[in-house]
Amino acid sequence: MAEQHESALAEVRDDAASRKRFLKMIGGTGAAGALGILLAACGGDDEKDSGSGAASGTTSTATQKAETDNKGDIEIVNYALTLEYLEADFYQQAIDSGQIKDKAVGELATRIGANEQAHVEALIAAVKSLGGTPATKPMTKFEEVIAGGPDMILKTAATVENLGAAAYLGQAGRIQSKEILAAALSIHSVEARHAAALNSLVGRGFKGDAKLEGSIPDGPVAVPMSMDEVLKEVQPFIAS
Amino acid sequence: MNRSQLAAPELAAVEISGISRGAFIMRGAVAAGAVYGAGAVSPFVRQALAQEGGGDAEILNFALTLEYLEATYYERALKQVKGLSADTKKLATEIRDNEMAHVEGLMVAIKDLGGTPVKAPKVDFAGAYASEKSFLKLAVTLEDTGVSAYNGAAPGIESKDILAAAGGIVQVEARHAALVRLARGQTPSPEAFDRALEAEQVLEAVKPFVKS
Numbered sequence: 001m002a003e004q005h006e007s008a009l010a011e012v013r014d015d016a017a018s019r020k021r022f023l024k025m026i027g028g029t030g031a032a033g034a035l036g037i038l039l040a041a042c043g044g045d046d047e048k049d050s051g052s053g054a055a056s057g058t059t060s061t062a063t064q065k066a067e068t069d070n071k072g073d074i075e076i077v078n079y080a081l082t083l084e085y086l087e088a089d090f091y092q093q094a095i096d097s098g099q100i101k102d103k104a105v106g107e108l109a110t111r112i113g114a115n116e117q118a119h120v121e122a123l124i125a126a127v128k129s130l131g132g133t134p135a136t137k138p139m140t141k142f143e144e145v146i147a148g149g150p151d152m153i154l155k156t157a158a159t160v161e162n163l164g165a166a167a168y169l170g171q172a173g174r175i176q177s178k179e180i181l182a183a184a185l186s187i188h189s190v191e192a193r194h195a196a197a198l199n200s201l202v203g204r205g206f207k208g209d210a211k212l213e214g215s216i217p218d219g220p221v222a223v224p225m226s227m228d229e230v231l232k233e234v235q236p237f238i239a240s
Numbered sequence: 241m242n243r244s245q246l247a248a249p250e251l252a253a254v255e256i257s258g259i260s261r262g263a264f265i266m267r268g269a270v271a272a273g274a275v276y277g278a279g280a281v282s283p284f285v286r287q288a289l290a291q292e293g294g295g296d297a298e299i300l301n302f303a304l305t306l307e308y309l310e311a312t313y314y315e316r317a318l319k320q321v322k323g324l325s326a327d328t329k330k331l332a333t334e335i336r337d338n339e340m341a342h343v344e345g346l347m348v349a350i351k352d353l354g355g356t357p358v359k360a361p362k363v364d365f366a367g368a369y370a371s372e373k374s375f376l377k378l379a380v381t382l383e384d385t386g387v388s389a390y391n392g393a394a395p396g397i398e399s400k401d402i403l404a405a406a407g408g409i410v411q412v413e414a415r416h417a418a419l420v421r422l423a424r425g426q427t428p429s430p431e432a433f434d435r436a437l438e439a440e441q442v443l444e445a446v447k448p449f450v451k452s
Binding site for chain 2 (some may be wrong): 118210
């Protein structure tokens with residue numbers, strides 16, 4: 001797989017183009033507030049998953065109204081944002097560590113890291129479009145994995161990508177907004193691509209030997225994971 | 241999105257013969273229209289949608305047609321492509337088995353919804369079976385198109401259960417896409433966000449292989 005890697009320049013260009021398309025999909029940065037207001041005006045009254053405070057009085061501004069009405073989706077997008085922050089940070093640290101010597105593997109890690117960073121930026125915009133406040137970047141704990149060398153780094157990446165794909169799949173049916181659903185789907189399949197590529201690269205079979213291992217770990221139909229299940233798996237990598 | 245942005249623009253030139261367009265044109269296109277703005281839906285598609293009732297069964301029949309196409313592609317490749325490497329043979333076998341499982345699962349789901357599963361289209365992939373290289377090349381196109389087809393159609397699905405199933409399938413299509421891309425020495429994730437194709441665009445992309 002050494003050949004046919006697009007140049008770094010093409011990568012930036014492509015990522016910028018697809019980011020623009022994504023922003024268009026979720027209503028654009030400029031129209032972001034308007035989308036939230038529109039959704040609110042259309043009367044989303046079925047945020048059953050929202051926890052406390054959803055009905056805390058009528059608010060005076062449209063943004064606050066959007067935030068209340070979109071509470072479920074905001075929570076989901078912020079959850080995805082936290083996972084993407086984690087992934088983006090991991091690839092950044094892995095690349096910065098200089099542990100990955102193989103050129104092709106390094107290029108793949110760089111590309112995947114760039115994808116995750118693009119997801120972070122898009123999800124921040126998505127939360128804002130819903131009238132919410134983007135989650136803050138978590139403090140991460142990848143020191144041990146990175147000190148473990150390239151093999152451990154790539155195996156961890158492969159597992160985390162399977163987790164990411166399962167996490168997105170677990171939320172698809174809970175998303176209220178069609179725009180947010182379309183956006184989540186366009187990320188979900190990219191996480192799946194990362195997962196398959198990395199699991200294959202580290203020599204795991206289609207079905208791996210353990211949970212979250214393998215390039216097609218669940219067979220013909222992928223299995224989703226709930227928020228609780230996913231957060232439990234990523235806990236070791238979160239410092240705060 | 242114009243023709244040049246299709247997964248395989250070179251495939252979009254052949255005239256369609258025989259397949260029911262009605263079966264392809266469904267709510268997914270409405271969803272795509274909602275996502276990309278009403279201007280993205282052509283008058284033809286709007287007209288077709290007005291005639292077709294839409295519904296989850298039609299979306300699944302659209303998916304079923306693609307899965308038939310894919311399953312047949314790998315099944316025949318395993319018999320016809322000479323000199324496949326052991327790795328490629330293993331991958332093609334796994335993907336074929338997955339696609340066949342998708343066909344069966346979709347047929348059951350369509351019947352559960354009270355619909356009638358479409359028949360397998362007659363297909364011709366002859367040119368792609370000349371070598372391992374040409375086989376992998378079209379495999380990439382088919383898998384990438386499959387991902388975009390599901391991503392485009394899924395927001396139009398009404399049932400949460402059907403949406404979950406479609407999500408579980410598209411994830412596996414994306415995994416196939418990455419693995420055949422790796423086998424070709426291509427980057428597994430060419431873009432940070434996979435595209436969503438409208439049903440009509442998918443139809444255009446695959447029709448060169450459909451004989452009837």
